Amino acid sequence: MSQEVETSLLVVVLDTNPGQRLLREKAHFLTQCLDSVIAFVNSHLMLKPANRAAVLACHMTSTQFLYPEPGEAGVGASLRQQDGQYEMFTHVERTLRHGLQRLARGEAERLRSGASVVAPGDSLLAGALAVALCYVHRLERELSSGCKMNSRVLVVTGSSDSASQYMNYMNVFFTAQKQSVTMDVCSLDQELGLLQQGCDITGGLYLQVPQLQGLLQYLLWVFLPEPPIRRKLVLPPPVKVDYRAACFCHRELIDIGFVCSVCLSIFCKFSPICTTCHTVFKSPGPLPMKMKKKKIKMN
Missing domain, CATH: 3.40.50.410 (von Willebrand factor, type A domain)
Structure with a gap:
């Protein structure tokens, strides 16, 4: 062969x-x-x-x-x-x-x-x-x-x-x-x-x-x-990789942002319309408050 x-x-x-x-x-x-x-x-x-x-x-x-x-x-x-x-x-x-x-x-x-x-x-x-x-x-x-x-x-x-x-x-x-x-x-x-x-x-x-x-x-x-x-050589140690993503609106690296659930575009601030795929989202409202249970006093 x-x-x-x-x-x-x-x-x-x-x-x-x-x-x-x-x-x-x-x-x-x-x-x-x-x-x-x-x-x-x-x-x-x-x-x-x-x-x-x-x-x-x-x-x-x-x-x-x-x-x-x-x-x-x-x-x-x-x-x-x-x-x-x-x-x-x-x-x-x-x-x-x-x-x-x-x-x-x-x-x-x-x-x-x-x-x-x-x-x-x-x-x-x-x-x-x-x-x-x-x-x-x-x-x-x-x-x-x-x-x-x-x-x-x-x-x-x-x-x-x-x-x-x-x-x-x-x-x-x-x-x-x-x-x-x-x-x-x-x-x-x-x-x-x-x-x-x-x-x-x-x-x-x-x-x-x-x-x-x-x-x-x-x-x-x-x-x-x-x-x-x-793999068999002694080379410089690998560097710590910064895996931050860049937002699609300002092209800046961010730590926390908003991600479009349709096209996975990343934004630093909430936008009701995705500028990439034009999907419309509802504005995030306040979190519902849990009602505290009243304590009943026992006589």
């Missing part, structure tokens, strides 16, 4: 939003982060010849593939070694850098063409994760018989998670759980409560990097091993 071929797919979602506090204070940090991601992706490809990888850039208004390029079938025959580096590693590095340059040029051309300037806002991480899951699903459908692919997604971001994307996040997390796709998160700046929920739901790892200078070391130590191997 032929032996089953097992491969691993890694999809990295890199947050390139210029509104991140890290990039506002240190613009050169994006180059350092890209160097670490390139080394991390090449290390993943080096583990097994059949391993595959993809890198997506998440922006304020769009999500683009940095690697592989759209329509790319593989490494071209004209690729040559540079400084003794393996051809595949050279291809990954060149494609990622050209992809980031293409993204920056496109943004500059959009501004020069007189397009409306978008104020610095939240990164579309939920949309980028949805694109990553679609890419994983497409590759799984293209697998030949006798092949098995273990897929995972790694988010590298310095932005804060937005409660306005709460429903999109939840849809992505439970879709990833159904598809058996592990989600890992590497936070560069602050605690990300919603993404912590995604890691816990899908069985992934969440790490807030304590020192940005050691980003590559943390990527290789924590996120390079595949999920089945992580």
Whole structure:
């Protein structure tokens, strides 16, 4: 009997939003982060010849593939070694850098063409994760018989998670759980409560990097091993997950709220009409008072 071929797919979602506090204070940090991601992706490809990888850039208004390029079938025959580096590693590095340059040029051309300037806002991480899951699903459908692919997604971001994307996040997390796709998160700046929920739901790892200078070391130590191997390693202890939900009216995390019994929408204040499914509810009245029994005096 032929032996089953097992491969691993890694999809990295890199947050390139210029509104991140890290990039506002240190613009050169994006180059350092890209160097670490390139080394991390090449290390993943080096583990097994059949391993595959993809890198997506998440922006304020769009999500683009940095690697592989759209329509790319593989490494071209004209690729040559540079400084003794393996051809595949050279291809990954060149494609990622050209992809980031293409993204920056496109943004500059959009501004020069007189397009409306978008104020610095939240990164579309939920949309980028949805694109990553679609890419994983497409590759799984293209697998030949006798092949098995273990897929995972790694988010590298310095932005804060937005409660306005709460429903999109939840849809992505439970879709990833159904598809058996592990989600890992590497936070560069602050605690990300919603993404912590995604890691816990899908069985992934969440790490807030304590020192940005050691980003590559943390990527290789924590996120390079595949999920089945992580059980045998000594990794950072899991964080306490904040499972608060975001209300549908103000998009803020709440501890106690009102839930629609029809569509399960969450609201911080009572509303007689659900704004999601338009179900009408009766106004909650005061609780009925219990009549106290009078004590009968015995002569």
